[in-house]
Amino acid sequence: METGELVMLKTFHKGKLREFIVTVSDDELHTDFGKVDLSLLLKLDIGDHISAHKGQEFVIQRPRMPDFFHHAKRTGAPMMPKDIGLIIAYTGLNKGDSVLDAGTGSGILAMYLGSIAKRVLSYEVRDNFAVVARKNVQNAGLDNVEVRFGNIVEEISSIGEKFDVVTLDTQDSNDVVPYVPAILNPGGFLVTYSPFFEQTKEIRDAIEAANFYDVRTIECSEREISFSERGTRPSTMRVGHTGFITIARA
Ligand SMILES: C[S@@+](CC[C@H](N)C(=O)[O-])C[C@H]1O[C@@H](n2cnc3c(N)ncnc32)[C@H](O)[C@@H]1O
Structure with missing residues (x-):
């Protein structure tokens, strides 16, 4: 080595x-x-x-993304692998893609996306969170993930780059949606993650007004199976709700 x-x-x-x-x-x-x-x-x-x-x-x-998921320092609730997997699959993320992501949080989603895509640019409004996320990204050896300190609502109209995928995981995602079509490459995807029905409805309304195609909102349930002497069955440890994922195509 x-x-x-x-x-x-x-x-x-x-x-x-x-x-x-x-x-x-x-x-x-x-x-x-x-x-x-x-x-x-x-x-x-x-x-x-x-x-x-x-x-x-x-x-x-050799450490892989699930290892970085467990070892990364957390500033808040990161997105869960079940939801990240769904985003990767439904957008068809690939090694030629550029991704815009907000908010960075601990950088978990940004790092998973960066382990596949060409470039990830991620915005975080809290500077202390951005510092932690940058360290997590560095510890994962990802030099294609850039964490910028800034408010995505204020920054999105002046980024001056085009992206293949935009992922939004902030409370104010619906304020960002109207600016997304202008920075998405043709056929690119917008993905939003929102924990509440009310917030998800606001995002759907914003997406509707911005003329996207193929809009879907989905929730992914994960159920682990437990194996014991007594028998095999779904685990009785309840997996709680995480968030709703809305996917729309430019
Ligand atoms: C739920 S966390 C994101 C978790 C992240 N997706 C992950 O997997 O680690 C939401 C983050 O968005 C940040 N945030 C909220 N509003 C924002 C905005 N307008 N611009 C940039 N970041 C924002 C918050 O400070 C918080 O760190």
């Missing part, structure tokens, strides 16, 4: 899975079960094992 590469070290300790995302460097990783000399990674590869000074062994893996 090379200096600067991101890797994940995984181990079982006292019956629990523990994982650490680290950079190949001269540093040390300090854990409650010993230090790991990260420069030793230079002579190792993905799938190899590395030991802490007290003998605890870790397997080396």
